[in-house]
Amino acid sequence: MNESRPYRRPQPGNWWAKPPYRAYTARELSGVAVAIYGGVLFAGLVSLARGPENWAGYVGFLKSPTSLALHVLLLAAVVYHVITWFQTLPKTMPKLIVNGEAVPAKKITGLATLLAGATSLALVLVVLGVTR
Amino acid sequence: MSGPARDNPRSISPIFWLLFGAGGMVSALFGPALILITGLLAPTGTGIPESFLSYDHALAFARNPIGKLVLLAVIALFFWHGAERLFLTLKDMKAGPSLVLKLGTYGVAAAVTLATIGLLLAIGF
Amino acid sequence: MPDPAKRELRILRYQPGVDAAPAFGTFWVENAENLSVLEALQSIKDTLDGSLAFRWSCRMAVCGSCGMMINGAPKLACSTLLRDLPPGPVTVEPLNNFPIERDLVISVGGFVKKIESIYPYIIPKEPRTIAQGPYLQTPAQLAAYESFSDCINCMLCYAACPQFGENPDFIGPGAMALLQRYNGDSRDAGRQKRLDAIHGEDGVWSCTAVGICSEVCPKSVDPANAVNQNKTNSAFDFFLRFLRKE
Ligand code: SF4
Numbered sequence: 001m002n003e004s005r006p007y008r009r010p011q012p013g014n015w016w017a018k019p020p021y022r023a024y025t026a027r028e029l030s031g032v033a034v035a036i037y038g039g040v041l042f043a044g045l046v047s048l049a050r051g052p053e054n055w056a057g058y059v060g061f062l063k064s065p066t067s068l069a070l071h072v073l074l075l076a077a078v079v080y081h082v083i084t085w086f087q088t089l090p091k092t093m094p095k096l097i098v099n100g101e102a103v104p105a106k107k108i109t110g111l112a113t114l115l116a117g118a119t120s121l122a123l124v125l126v127v128l129g130v131t132r
Numbered sequence: 133m134s135g136p137a138r139d140n141p142r143s144i145s146p147i148f149w150l151l152f153g154a155g156g157m158v159s160a161l162f163g164p165a166l167i168l169i170t171g172l173l174a175p176t177g178t179g180i181p182e183s184f185l186s187y188d189h190a191l192a193f194a195r196n197p198i199g200k201l202v203l204l205a206v207i208a209l210f211f212w213h214g215a216e217r218l219f220l221t222l223k224d225m226k227a228g229p230s231l232v233l234k235l236g237t238y239g240v241a242a243a244v245t246l247a248t249i250g251l252l253l254a255i256g257f
Numbered sequence: 258m259p260d261p262a263k264r265e266l267r268i269l270r271y272q273p274g275v276d277a278a279p280a281f282g283t284f285w286v287e288n289a290e291n292l293s294v295l296e297a298l299q300s301i302k303d304t305l306d307g308s309l310a311f312r313w314s315c316r317m318a319v320c321g322s323c324g325m326m327i328n329g330a331p332k333l334a335c336s337t338l339l340r341d342l343p344p345g346p347v348t349v350e351p352l353n354n355f356p357i358e359r360d361l362v363i364s365v366g367g368f369v370k371k372i373e374s375i376y377p378y379i380i381p382k383e384p385r386t387i388a389q390g391p392y393l394q395t396p397a398q399l400a401a402y403e404s405f406s407d408c409i410n411c412m413l414c415y416a417a418c419p420q421f422g423e424n425p426d427f428i429g430p431g432a433m434a435l436l437q438r439y440n441g442d443s444r445d446a447g448r449q450k451r452l453d454a455i456h457g458e459d460g461v462w463s464c465t466a467v468g469i470c471s472e473v474c475p476k477s478v479d480p481a482n483a484v485n486q487n488k489t490n491s492a493f494d495f496f497l498r499f500l501r502k503e
């Protein structure tokens with residue numbers, strides 16, 4: 001009489017495509033763009049090891065409209081990755097206590113995103129300066 | 133109740149998670165700049181001279197020990213980062229058996245890491 | 258114009274041993290503008306169907322008993338007012354990801370076991386006698402864990418967690434918030450024991466940092482922070498254990 005007969009409702013298989021989880025899935029896939037760019041660099045390294053002719057082919061690809069379009073897309077995805085990366089950062093840290101109070105997560109995210117903007121900008125400026 | 137530490141084998145996820153985290157941090161700090169430089173500014177010659185993409189310049193970079201380290205760190209960590217995220221997302225999507233997904237993600241990252249080391253050595257110093 | 262004083266509630270019903278599967282039942286409640294969802298359920302139970310089963314106690318968002326899915330989102334029924342919900346029928350279901358015992362009542366046994374497994378009490382650094390007086394703590398030391406002590410065990414975070422939905426053995430956000438409440442306490446020395454309890458696949462490593470648990474938490478506990486900072490701790494523990502002298 002008293003025995004429990006719980007009913008289990010399975011989670012729908014497409015939960016990852018539905019709000020509020022969709023943004024999480026997009027965030028994860030933006031990280032895949034990082035690896036695709038790694039693949040572009042890896043292809044360059046392979047061409048470099050194969051000699052000047054192969055390298056010329058690789059540079060030809062880099063200059064093609066396909067590659068430029070690909071890099072614009074990669075840039076957009078990686079910027080999204082940067083933003084979401086620092087939104088997640090405060091979750092992975094112990095609470096920062098300053099003057100006896102916890103620093104709000106938004107503040108940590110904001111400062112870290114600014115820092116990332118600065119490091120990327122610095123790298124671009126250094127390369128532009130050095131190669132001038 | 134049995135002790136919680138018993139029958140509770142340690143996961144090896146920390147290895148992949150730290151590689152993922154390192155790749156995520158490097159790409160967050162420098163990713164946009166790298167894509168901008170090698171994918172857009174240099175190929176279009178915007179602010180960067182033609183010689184930047186010359187064979188000799190690229191070879192000199194890949195032969196420099198620091199250049200080698202940078203290339204290895206960027207290529208390998210970026211792959212490990214993407215591998216972790218793709219693996220977890222495919223797992224969320226139940227896209228296939230775990231072993232297949234692992235080979236297709238972590239396996240690729242491991243192969244690319246080894247190949248990068250091999251190429252950097254073959255290119256010489 | 259529909260009468261704003263009347264509101265339609267579509268409630269997922271399940272009677273074990275009678276129903277093969279849960280199904281929605283529809284009820285109309287009167288004077289709806291002034292009712293919380295919990296009060297609407299109570300009025301249904303009092304006047305329309307005495308067999309409707311749901312949990313509640315404090316009616317003031319403190320006891321954590323009345324968690325349920327309201328219009329698809331995990332909420333405390335006592336602090337959700339009908340007038341704040343968009344017009345139209347209101348759906349009320351038991352919390353997602355948990356076995357349904359009856360109607361809106363879910364099984365909590367698994368959650369209680371998880372709480373037991375993380376040593377939910379202070380393991381003192383140095384035992385003190387009463388004569389030695391209380392353990393002292395600065396405001397900064399309190400701030401390091403205080404928000405995690407606000408958890409009311411309502412399990413809304415579990416209903417929002419897809420990884421718990423996939424793996425019922427995952428320790429989950431709420432129990433991790435409690436773990437961090439003790440691990441973050443300056444008087445406690447049980448950190449290593451607790452880290453050992455959560456270093457497996459069903460521990461922190463089932464978490465993929467989805468983060469919705471923190472968004473649905475009615476007490477701003479930020480359980481996602483508790484889980485993910487312990488992923489960091491567990492990862493360091495993975496490598497540093499070789500350097501640790503027991
Ligand atoms: S962490 Fe928040 S949502 Fe989770 S059980 Fe505690 S109070 Fe409820």
Ligand code: FES
Pocket residue numbers: 312313314315316317318319320321322323324333334335336
């Ligand atoms: S009845 Fe106690 S939290 Fe709602």
